[in-house]
Amino acid sequence: MGQKIVPGKDEVCVEGQQVSGAEPKVYIMLNKPPGYLSSCSDPFGRPTVLYLIPQVKQRVYPVGRLDLDSEGLLLLTNDGTLAYFLTHPKYQVVKEYVVDIEGETRHDDINRLLSGIVIDGVKVYPDYARFLRSPDNIKRIVIGVHEGQKHLVKQLCFALGYDVKRLLRTKMGPLSLSGLDSGKWRYLDPKEVNALYKTALAGQEGEHNGGKPKNQISDS
Numbered sequence: 001m002g003q004k005i006v007p008g009k010d011e012v013c014v015e016g017q018q019v020s021g022a023e024p025k026v027y028i029m030l031n032k033p034p035g036y037l038s039s040c041s042d043p044f045g046r047p048t049v050l051y052l053i054p055q056v057k058q059r060v061y062p063v064g065r066l067d068l069d070s071e072g073l074l075l076l077t078n079d080g081t082l083a084y085f086l087t088h089p090k091y092q093v094v095k096e097y098v099v100d101i102e103g104e105t106r107h108d109d110i111n112r113l114l115s116g117i118v119i120d121g122v123k124v125y126p127d128y129a130r131f132l133r134s135p136d137n138i139k140r141i142v143i144g145v146h147e148g149q150k151h152l153v154k155q156l157c158f159a160l161g162y163d164v165k166r167l168l169r170t171k172m173g174p175l176s177l178s179g180l181d182s183g184k185w186r187y188l189d190p191k192e193v194n195a196l197y198k199t200a201l202a203g204q205e206g207e208h209n210g211g212k213p214k215n216q217i218s219d220s
């Protein structure tokens with residue numbers, strides 16, 4: 001009782017059986033293509049994102065969800081604490097989406113979005129939004145949100161009267177998808193993991209603002 005052990009040096013045995021230490025934490029960034037479920041299994045046998053990382057032996061879980069037809073940055077980890085920090089809105093970790101849309105766009109749409117849109121009876125305030133100029137004439141909007149209701153970004157677009165043609169998550173807090181092709185994945189380096197923790201903990205300090213994004217906090 002009360003005996004201290006040195007992790008990585010001491011062996012702990014119970015009735016002669018070695019008790020294995022905690023599994024090392026792994027952090028994976030995947031560029032999810034459409035057509036894969038953000039889950040670990042599917043009762044209908046549809047392919048999940050785990051099919052895309054067969055080399056990873058640890059049991060990892062997707063952090064938050066991307067719809068079946070959505071694409072882009074998906075983290076997978078066995079670190080439940082970080083997963084919680086990144087998905088609970090109180091930590092205000094912003095996820096950025098680039099959405100190809102169809103429908104009429106009006107110049108005050110961005111203001112309408114930023115003033116809050118009621119989704120399922122709750123007013124949601126995107127952290128930022130802007131239209132993107134695309135060389136191929138596709139209408140594109142960038143939306144940053146720190147909340148995670150199901151189909152949130154699609155619902156925000158629908159509320160403005162747009163049809164969603166493609167939805168790509170490009171950022172999660174300080175992490176960006178850039179350089180990772182669709183269907184590819186890589187391990188995060190320790191600096192990236194630290195940056196994610198730091199962002200979440202800094203977001204939590206702003207908890208007193210009632211979950212509103214920084215663009216909704218007044219000094220008065």
Ligand code: URA
Pocket residue numbers: 065066067068070150151152153154155167
């Ligand atoms: N919002 C959506 O509507 N879909 C996603 O996949 C992610 C965010």
